[in-house]
Amino acid sequence: AQTVTQSQPEMSVQEAETVTLSCTYDTSESDYYLFWYKQPPSRQMILVIRQEAYKQQNATENRFSVNFQKAAKSFSLKISDSQLGDAAMYFCAYRSASGSARQLTFGSGTQLTVLP
Amino acid sequence: DAMVIQNPRYQVTQFGKPVTLSCSQTLNHNVMYWYQQKSSQAPKLLFHYYDKDFNNEADTPDNFQSRRPNTSFCFLDIRSPGLGDAAMYLCATSTDGTGGRPQHFGDGTRLSIL
Numbered sequence: 001a002q003t004v005t006q007s008q009p010e011m012s013v014q015e016a017e018t019v020t021l022s023c024t025y026d027t028s029e030s031d032y033y034l035f036w037y038k039q040p041p042s043r044q045m046i047l048v049i050r051q052e053a054y055k056q057q058n059a060t061e062n063r064f065s066v067n068f069q070k071a072a073k074s075f076s077l078k079i080s081d082s083q084l085g086d087a088a089m090y091f092c093a094y095r096s097a098s099g100s101a102r103q104l105t106f107g108s109g110t111q112l113t114v115l116p
Numbered sequence: 117d118a119m120v121i122q123n124p125r126y127q128v129t130q131f132g133k134p135v136t137l138s139c140s141q142t143l144n145h146n147v148m149y150w151y152q153q154k155s156s157q158a159p160k161l162l163f164h165y166y167d168k169d170f171n172n173e174a175d176t177p178d179n180f181q182s183r184r185p186n187t188s189f190c191f192l193d194i195r196s197p198g199l200g201d202a203a204m205y206l207c208a209t210s211t212d213g214t215g216g217r218p219q220h221f222g223d224g225t226r227l228s229i230l
Contacts, residue, residue: 033216047218108157109158
């Protein structure tokens with residue numbers, strides 16, 4: 001079974017600064033997908049960024065980028081120019097590329113605080 | 117906009133009184149999921165439907181049941197809620213297509229037990 005570990009329960013960053021959230025995972029599969037989801041307080045969980053394991057190039061979405069190290073099974077999220085609206089719980093998630101339903105395995109989350 | 121809608125946003129029920137949470141989607145996704153999320157924890161998958169095929173997680177209590185009468189709707193029934201069932205319940209959908217398409221989540225229903 002796959003496991004996802006987020007070792008930082010809480011992080012804080014000054015507005016306009018850069019912060020990196022860590023995620024490691026354990027799997028014996030070679031083909032899979034990794035995601036970062038953001039869950040603001042009392043609001044919907046939304047996708048931040050996605051990475052295909054077969055792609056070496058790191059995914060980027062505006063101020064959000066990942067550092068995907070497949071051999072190390074590491075998938076960190078970098079948020080540049082942090083904004084107050086980035087404050088949320090961030091979940092790293094793994095999804096197998098095989099199987100019919102491809103359910104997500106979540107990490108325990110990192111609570112990000114953005115300081116004005 | 118296509119979306120996942122959960123009703124109600126907040127539900128209060130009494131200990132032991134059956135309760136039903138609902139989820140609808142306009143995405144026409146063939147997979148629907150129910151997660152339980154307790155405070156400051158990761159969502160925990162309860163079960164999912166792949167089309168009409170129901171898939172229960174091994175550690176989901178028998179107290180939790182689900183129905184999917186059609187592609188658009190899915191219900192979570194809690195037959196005899198206990199205090200430990202107070203949580204946020206998230207519905208999500210996805211397609212089974214290739215490309216690692218993400219799950220789309222509803223706003224959740226926060227369930228309180230009196």
